[in-house]
Structures are given as structure tokens and as C-alpha cells.
């Protein structure tokens with residue numbers, strides 16, 4: 001995929017992290033102003049996972065983000081204006097303002113829209129990988145789910161199917177310690193999602209989801225393995241959901257110490273330290289990147305606010321594909 005900001009890979013990765021954070025922060029503010037329709041589920045603290053798993057994918061690969069993965073769309077180069085218009089249910093949005101932003105998808109960028117049923121996209125990711133296999137195409141699917149959703153039947157079924165058929169699937173579990181207010185020790189017997197992979201006959205890798213280097217590396221290995229026809233990988237990226245489940249959740253069920261501990265492991269700050277050690281003039285770079293991110297986010301909000309809501313009868317448009325043979 002083309003670079004987002006700079007030809008220097010490390011700096012471009014920094015921009016990607018900051019873009020994801022900046023866009024999500026903008027969405028939080030707009031939500032408080034009542035301008036966003038539908039739920040907002042901040043991925044603050046999880047940026048290294050979305051950047052690390054998407055950044056090096058090829059244009060033919062498919063990604064299957066879920067509610068906390070707005071960043072997947074941005075790193076996949078979905079137009080921020082259209083994405084923001086989608087969040088505001090405007091005509092200029094990806095599905096012309098007809099549904100929740102998570103459901104839209106972006107067919108031009110191979111981003112598959114999710115349904116509200118957690119775990120619902122893992123079988124679909126298998127279906128797409130099955131198509132790759134039938135056609136002998138060297139592409140991969142990357143699908144996301146939380147550790148809460150990891151116990152859904154469809155997630156187990158999908159991983160078993162992918163294991164049986166040796167499909168080019170990378171399953172990414174974002175283990176952010178909570179499913180709504182339920183802590184991880186009340187969610188998963190045995191304490192580990194990645195350990196389950198052995199039951200499906202493929203590797204499970206537990207890694208530091210706050211470390212961009214590590215996320216890039218485990219993804220590279222998983223994607224290479226899948227594209228070489230050696231089958232799926234389950235990545236359990238251990239991280240923390242810095243904000244509440246959604247904007248209305250103050251998450252008072254967590255201790256201040258716990259939140260502070262994880263804030264001290266901020267993936268964006270960690271990457272800044274790395275750049276500084278490389279000799280980058282960080283204050284200057286940070287100022288440049290923040291000003292570019294602000295420009296992108298402000299423009300996206302302006303575009304979205306200027307876009308009208310769809311008219312009632314438009315709800316009936318675009319519901320069915322044209323019959324095969326009738327397409328232009």
C-alpha cells in the first residue's frame with residue numbers, strides 16, 4: 001500500500017499511529033456534541049495492533065475490522081471524509097448514510113463491514129480465504145475480535161474450519177482485558193486465547209499488543225506463513241482498553257492504578273521514544289504530524305457536516321446486487 005505521510009517507514013508508521021488516535025479523539029468530541037449517530041467505541045491504547053496488522057498488507061488482502069477498529073479503515077486508506085460522513089450517517093458516507101459505520105465496509109479497499117453479532121465475521125473471513133484457495137491466489141484475510149468474542153461459537157467454528165482446510169487466515173484477538181465491564185479472568189477459562197490454537201492445529205502467538213515492532217513482526221510471520229500455503233495463525237495481542245466500553249461508559253469498575261499502569265505503556269509514546277533514540281527531532285516531527293492529523297480530521301468533519309442526510313425512499317436503494325450477466 002502507498003505511504004500515508006512520509007517515505008521514511010518509521011516516520012510513516014508514527015503518522016499512522018497518530019492519525020488513528022487523532023481521528024478517534026475527534027470522533028469522541030463530535031459524539032459529545034451529538035453529531036455522531038450510533039455508538040463510538042474508542043480504540044485508544046490499541047493503535048499498535050491496528051497499525052501493525054494492516055500496514056504491510058497487500059491491496060488484494062482483505063481485512064475484517066470490528067467495533068473498536070476504526071484505525072483499520074484509516075491505515076487501509078479509506079477516505080477519512082467518507083468515513084466521517086458514515087459516522088454521521090450522511091449521504092457522503094460509505095453506505096450513503098444508511099447504517100452504522102461498522103456495518104458499511106469499503107469494497108474499494110477490501111475492508112469487510114461487520115454485523116453487530118460479535119464473531120460473525122470470522123466465518124466470512126474463512127469464506128474469502130476459501131475463495132483464495134480455490135483460485136490459487138496468494139492473498140490473506142485478517143479478521144479481528146475481542147477476547148470476549150473469542151468465546152463465541154462462530155469464532156471457534158471458523159478457526160476449526162480454517163485449520164481443517166489450511167486457509168490463509170490470520171485471526172487477531174485484541175485482548176484488552178475487558179468485555180464491557182467483565183474482566184478477562186471472568187471471561188476465559190485457562191486464561192489464554194492463543195493456547196486454543198493448538199486445538200485447531202495451527203500456531204497461536206501471544207504478543208505485546210502495545211509494541212508496534214512486535215505487532216509488525218508477528219503479523220509478517222503469520223502473513224508469510226498463510227501466503228506460502230502453510231495455514232492460519234491466531235495472534236493474541238495483549239493490550240488495554242484505555243477508555244470505557246463506549247463513550248457513555250465511565251468504566252468506574254477499574255482502579256486508577258490499573259489504568260495508570262497501562263497508560264504508562266502507551267504505544268504511541270513508546271514509538272516516539274524509539275524515534276528519539278534514532279535521532280529524530282521529535283518535538284518538530286510531533287508538531288508537523290499533529291498539524292497534518294488535525295487538518296485531515298477537521299476537513300473530514302467539515303465534509304461530513306456539509307453532506308445531507310439521505311432521503312427516506314433512498315433506504316430502498318442499493319439493497320440487491322445486479323443479477324449476474326446484467327452488470328455493465
Ligand SMILES: Cc1ncc(C[n+]2csc(CCOP(=O)(O)OP(=O)(O)O)c2C)c(N)n1
Nearest residue numbers: 068116117118146147148149176178179180
Ligand atoms: C454476539 C454478541 N453478544 C453481545 C454483544 C453486545 N456487545 C457488544 S460489544 C461487547 C463487548 C465485547 O467485548 P470484547 O469482545 O472483548 O471486545 P472489546 O469491546 O473489549 O473490544 C458486547 C458484549 C454483541 N454485539 N454480539
